[in-house]
Amino acid sequence: MEAIFGSFDVYLTGFGLTIGLAVVSGVLSLVFGLLLAAARVGPVPVLSKAAAVYVTLFRNTPLLVVFIFIAIALPRIGITFQSIEVIAVGDYNVSAFFFRAVVALTLYTSAFVCEAIRSGINAVPVGQAEAARAIGLDFGQVMRLVVLPQAARAVVPPMASVFIALTKNTSIAAAFGIAEAAATMRRFTNDNADQRIEIFLLIALGYIVVVEAIAFSSYALERRWKVAR
């Protein structure tokens, strides 16, 4: 116990990075996934095919392989993303390691976001879109004004699962230069071989807290958007 409570700031920094990775890649995956879903259900065949291929490629590839590709294979051919390090948020300089982890997580997660959104869109009766077309709305308007608002409700539970998976998936970054929670756990166990079990449990507890926060916000959203049918 004292291993973690003796250096609690290290524990908090670890989970800070976990949350940072989850939030940044979560937002980017949401945006990218939404564009993919729009392309996939949209009327342009090329875009629709391309989005389908993207989903097939990234949903079927283990995240570890995506990480190895971004963090180990790309630098080998000179793509290191180091130019990103000139960008500063306040006093904090964005590191290429963080950026590479975000790229890997976003590429992977947006495939799942796309499919979750598509399931929501499919849940909206086709008559809704037809009616919207009949009053003269174009594809963008149909999606934005009629279909997506209704789809959003159906999307909340699967989307929460996607983000929970993303949060736990950030732990893969531990092996790619990010000192997030899982890396912190390994640092603690290495220094305190005699307190392994306590360290595992406290790290697991940290993940449970973060994931529960996502779960509770999803329940809250569900309640808020609920409509009488």
Add this chain to the structure above:
Amino acid sequence: MRMTRTKVAAAAAGLALLTAGCGNAGSDESETRDVEAVEDAQFEEGTRMAELNEAGEITIGVKYDQPGIGFQGAGDDTPVGFDPEIGKIIAANLGIDPENITWTETISDNREPFLQEGEVDLVIASYSITDERREVVGQAGPYYVTGQQLLVPSDSDIDDVADVEGEEVCSVTGSTSLDNARAEGAQPRGFDTYSECVDQVLDGTVSAMTTDGAILLGYAAEQPDALKVVGEPFSEERYGIGYSPEYPEMCQFLNDTLEASYEDGSWEEAFDITLGQSGDDAPEPPALDECA
């Protein structure tokens, strides 16, 4: 369908790249020496040594990714390096031939659990002796003392530990070396294995790699044109032999065996054909800790 084909081409290119990363497999045949089992090994009834001698086989955990220390290339049957050589000496003194040793890969993280659960009988895996570890497992030795140094590209400006402040330095996630680098003001970057870390140095995504000098020398010896080891050692790592805490009698046996190997020259010979290949002479064997 053009999109599909481009994606497939991209994926194929990616795969080719990944496999290209595994280029330097296989290892030097000369890095091994023949050890004969002691025929008439005698042990007191009921000790662990007697059990192992009776069974005629032993499981030893070593590293598989540290050239010179413990390394197994993709095509090799057994790991080679200083640690496996020490393992063979220990096994021989238990009356066990090298063929009857089962080598198991241990990584930094699973060495204590493997010993506690009896997954391996001994851990000889660049296993630094620390007080915390001695709380949960037994550690005999040290049989080798090294210190943390830096591995940098040959054209790097870094030539001492003072130069790493503010630089990104990689090592294995959660290792003591990474903690020490952090204490020196470097930005620590953890990777899963040492070889991935070496790749990061070669690709220039980190400025240096740090861990025990012995391990770094092994990598530098593999690519002398691209890499060099710099700086005075800034920590002291004392490699010990891990054994299960249930068999405290192992300690004295291990110490006696190491002592004997110091005297009959087998320790030095083991060093010369492994770590010594990077050009270093065998150092004085370190003084062993008393068994509790």
